[in-house]
């Protein structure tokens with residue numbers, strides 16, 4: 001796979017919004033919430049449809065962000081829709097450990113999944129798949145995952161079949177992963193942006209693409225469980241034709 005060139009000015013712009021390179025031991029991983037959105041707050045044209053929003057410059061930024069996190073997290077909806085690679089394609093950069101939230105065990109991957117192809121090629125890492133306690137794990141699939149260096153992690157779920165975000169972060173911490181970049185999709189982002197879960201978010205980096213996807217898309221709009229969720233300490237960085245918004249959630 002061809003690698004992306006890293007513009008020398010890029011790291012300095014984003015370092016203040018990324019996990020600190022050295023910090024005292026923390027009780028939970030540093031969490032960066034990052035995604036690309038349209039002007040009408042859509043992540044994709046429709047559920048299950050892979051949709052390119054980022055231009056080349058902001059896509060490179062996303063790969064730089066991947067290199068600066070120990071792990072990258074998506075929901076199973078994104079795994080099924082996008083068959084993503086979840087690696088870092090900047091030459092010489094480390095790739096994060098992919099984590100897929102799959103409480104009901106819906107991800108029927110084979111070894112042709114892009115993330116596993118990349119792991120085999122030494123260009124990425126195999127995923128840790130977080131499944132609910134009631135899931136009957138397919139032993140063939142477990143073997144495929146473990147052969148590539150991945151694994152299933154069994155977690156407790158709430159009455160709606162969801163993981164509590166504090167439990168997800170505790171499990172990530174137990175794996176020795178000190179930071180996580182949450183990339184999507186809609187359900188994952190909306191569940192993390194609502195109060196009180198949004199207290200777990202350390203940094204927000206959003207690529208805004210100059211496009212309206214129209215109705216029917218997967219929309220970022222969290223349930224209103226408290227005050228409106230506002231960012232503070234905001235910076236806007238134009239990258240190509242996109243603009244990248246960085247900030248912290250106002251407490």
Ligand SMILES: NC(=O)C1=CN([C@@H]2O[C@H](COP(=O)(O)OP(=O)(O)OC[C@H]3O[C@@H](n4cnc5c(N)ncnc54)[C@H](O)[C@@H]3O)[C@@H](O)[C@H]2O)C=CC1
Pocket residue numbers: 034035036037042043044045046047048049050051053074075076077078079081082101102103104161162163164165183184185186187188189191218
């Ligand atoms: N533009 C962008 O940056 C991105 C776009 N996408 C797009 O988003 C779409 C997928 O979004 P969704 O359908 O909303 O799927 P999703 O990726 O948010 O996955 C939803 C599933 O994840 C699991 N999940 C979510 N939150 C959970 C929690 N707290 N505990 C346990 N399990 C949880 C559940 O099984 C749920 O059904 C795709 O079309 C994809 O292309 C995805 C990532 C980034």
Ligand SMILES: Nc1nc(O)c(N)c(N[C@@H]2O[C@H](COP(=O)(O)O)[C@@H](O)[C@H]2O)n1
Pocket residue numbers: 035036050051052053054058059062074078079082083084085086087183184207
């Ligand atoms: N930053 C960004 N811009 C877009 O336009 C996107 N569609 C996404 N999607 C996310 O990236 C994953 C694909 O990753 P690979 O290129 O296959 O490694 C996709 O699954 C979404 O999480 N991101």
